[in-house]
Amino acid sequence: MKIFSKDFYRQKKEELLADETKWKLFQNACIFAVVGFTSLVMSIVNIFTHQGSFTWVTLAFSIACAINLLLIRKKGKAAILSIILFSIEMILILIYFIVSGIPDGFSVLWTAMLPCFGLLMFGVKNGTLASLVMFAIIAFFYWIPYGQSLLQYPYSPTFKMRFPLLYLAFFAVAVMLEKIREASKSALTESRRKYEFLCYHDALTGLYNRFWLQSVIDNPEQYHLKPAAVAVLDIDNFKFINDNFGHPSGDIVIKDIGQAIVDTLNGSGDVCRWGGDEFLIIFHTDIDAEMVCKRIVDNVCAHRFVFDKENFNTTVSVGLVLAPNGGTDDIGKLIHQADINLYHAKDYGKNCTINSELKP
Structure with a gap:
């Protein structure tokens, strides 16, 4: 079978869908790749717009995503380590985005995407826990006086009140979509199981055919x-x-x-x-x-x-x-x-x- 042919890609896709572990690794690798590439593009933009320390932070984050991508390819404990590191990296960059407010308070808007990544990577249960931890961090900086005193950007009172609620709205949508995705995947898996049984078993006796x-x-x-x-x-x-x-x-x-x-x-x-x-x-x-x-x-x-x-x-x-x-x-x-x-x-x-x- 020729590499890059339609049959080659179809076979690879079927292999991924049939193996839950491989599919999860592939899914996480895609998240690392997309987030890392986005961060790299932001770093290039930051260079031309003279954003200073923000440039180095986004560049360091893109490098960290590349390291995670290398780790997940090794599978096993290295793949687990990549997920742990990514979780820590996301929390650190979340805090940096909130506190610094660079550029012009826009960077914090990217954190609304975090529930989608968390739920996709960890599933509904653990993803919800991770998203709520990040919401607690957001609420601490915007709603708690001591957290507000640490902010380096002069967010408006309206923004500080509404952004955590916007984050919760994105989180609710992410939960709904993830539940729909899991239900669809479960139905697909069950259909595949029934198809394979009917394919390899005799309808009258239930024995192999x-x-x-x-x-x-x-x-x-x-x-x-x-x-x-x-x-x-x-x-x-x-x-x-x-x-x-x-x-x-x-x-x-x-x-x-x-x-x-x-x-x-x-x-x-x-x-x-x-x-x-x-x-x-x-x-x-x-x-x-x-x-x-x-x-x-x-x-x-x-x-x-x-x-x-x-x-x-x-x-x-x-x-x-x-x-x-x-x-x-x-x-x-x-x-x-x-x-x-x-x-x-x-x-x-x-x-x-x-x-x-x-x-x-």
Whole structure:
């Protein structure tokens, strides 16, 4: 896939959305980059407008944001440190903006953006706490006599009364937008989870489907599977059930036998609905697959069905193949050999297991 192509960016975006940690790091990195770049532009403007110490403060803040950006790329504790440093930096520059009032009292207006950054970076709960701390700082300097005595810029009484209220208004809007964003993201995550389940699971039985199996065959490393054995199971005389009791009854048989297989496996393998009335089992390592298959055959045979007041049972035939040396990555070969063994089981008389070992 070519870098800078649409498919490349689409894949990267999907990877970010699928991983909450990566998305959070990317989001915080974007905040550092935007705030740092804005501060750098302000520094350049300040140079030409001869703002003195204000130039050095905004330049130092842009450098600090660049350092945060480098730290967050290292992930882990370095990423956590970058967030802590950014929080301290924001509080320090907030105090400087309020006290200095440079240029002409305009710089303090930028602090109205802080709730947006805080809520986006820390979430609603912690972001609200950070925003309220910053509001307390604003209220201290504008509403408390001792704080007012520290101000170097002659703000008007109207500004000192109204700006903290403006900050609260921006904070309320930021909270509302963040809650909407989190609700939308939660709904998107749930939709993605349901989509992935439907994509990889059979609608009738809830077991894995053939699409899941194909993805395992194509990418065994991704699923960390190195099966010790594979079995293909087929319901004997299934056409007779459909023809005599109807397809809804046939669906019940498939569901019940699928559940019987899962119960017998008890977590020792993954079950997939391979076809209409066929199932496939990928056994985990260190499992006596032959013994498990025999138990499945016995349990299915012992299960009784009642349709149209007629009591009967059905059976399954099993083709089993064991991987050499306890496991293999070539799941396709195992499936092919298990399918051949299944036909031998049918020829042998059904209701049995035919097994062999895959030749290296």
